[in-house]
Amino acid sequence: MPNAKQIRSAPRALNRQSITGARASASTLMMAPATYAQAPLNYFLHAAGPAAYPTRTLDWIFTAICLAVCVIVTVLLIGALMRRRAPARPGEIGATGEGMRWIWIGVGVSVPLLAGMLVFALFTLQRVATPHESPALTVTVTAYDWWWKVSYPDARVPAQRFETANEIHIPVGEPVRIVLKSADVIHTFWVPRLAGKTQAIPGQANEQWIQADAPGVYRGQCSQFCGAQHAHMAFEVVAQSRADFANWSEQQARSTPVNVAPSVVAGQKIFLDRCAGCHAVRGTDATGALAPDLTHLNSRRLIAAGTLQNTAANQLDWVAHAQWIKPDARMPSIVLNREDAANLHAFLSTLN
Known part of the structure; x- marks a missing residue:
């Protein structure tokens, strides 16, 4: 947590350079190789629960079939390009003879294969439709x-x-x-x-x-x-x-406890005046329903729907420059002077 002097100087540090740094921190968080959670798209073929195992198997089988089809089509295309075509007889239109034989072979192979893929996909959907026991x-x-x-x-x-x-x-x-x-x-x-x-x-x-x-x-x-x-x-x-x-x-499930510290009271007033129209904090008069409930804000690892790490500095960064960090988001950028930033931080720090 930053100290009071750092919080008072926060608005001067909230500029485009700090936003770039925040984005870099978020990018580092999401792409670090330490855990599967930090790089989801790199590990979508690694299942960790019974609802994902059948889908992973389906993915691998379909991937293998698609790769095999691409290889076969490529080989046949190369063979066709390298083979000289016999001159067409007068009045002959379209594929005949040996050409039609290849078409029938292709249809005969692809139709059963596609039907089998459809049946397997339907069985997979059935397997993941409901859990083995009723969810509590x-x-x-x-x-x-x-x-x-x-x-x-x-x-x-x-x-x-x-x-x-x-x-x-x-x-x-x-x-x-x-x-x-x-x-x-x-x-x-x-x-x-x-x-x-x-x-x-x-x-x-x-x-x-x-x-x-x-x-x-x-x-x-x-x-x-x-x-x-x-x-x-x-x-x-x-x-x-x-x-x-x-x-x-x-x-x-608990509400925010009452805190009578002057800076917290002042910060809560700022929050009620400028944020309560959208956000809720149980235990206060903030009952907004258009944005996230912030009653236990500091219990979360990330803010702004996974965009930033949940730190005091990033909270103020998000408040002051939401439209720089996440353009077109419903969260407006809110101008804060040094005193307001310090007081708002004091209130937000109580939301544990």
Whole structure:
């Protein structure tokens, strides 16, 4: 955490150079090879749950078939180019004789092969349609331009009802039902190592299920082009033990405690005046529903739908230069003087 002097000087440091650095940090975070979660598209053929294993097998088989077809077509094309064609007889049009024989061979091979691929794909869809046991947890995920609202309406403890953003926590080794909705356009929910893709369509609720075999962080991404910031619409699935998940759920269900420190009170007023129209913080008068719930902002690893690491400096960077970091996002850039930045930081630092 930066000290008070660093926070007071933050607005002077919030310039295009700092934004470039923030983008570089985000890029480094997403592409570092340390974990699968940090490079999702590099590891989409590595499954980590029962909803993903059949799809991975299907991917490899289809890839092998497509490569084989490309090789065969290439060999035949080269052979045809190198072979001199016999002169056509007068009045002869189109393929006849030996040419028609090759066409019939191609049809005879491709039709059964395509039919077999279709049957195998249908069996795979059936295998991943429902889990082997009924999910005990249902999570509703609503896609927005360009972030994800995550609602826990059916947690195992009925009193625990809460919302978070861009971060889905699940217990290890248990299937979790995901109900997908969209608030604007068509998005696609995809956690490459845990399941295939499912669309979130306005006015319709689609479902899929995910299950992680081991604890860890699994990166997710919108894979349906949905607008200017489609590429920066990521989320994370955090798989943890049942005890850790229960502790996390209990903590997320709590409201923000009252803090009477002068700087916190001043920062809360700034938040209510300038941010509460869109954001909610339970335990305060901020009840906005158009943007992420920030009640437990500091419990998340990333902000801005996976664009930045969640640090105090990046929080202020995002507030002051949202449109530089994520152009056309619904989050406006908010001008802050040094005192306002320090006070807002003091309030945001209480959202644990």
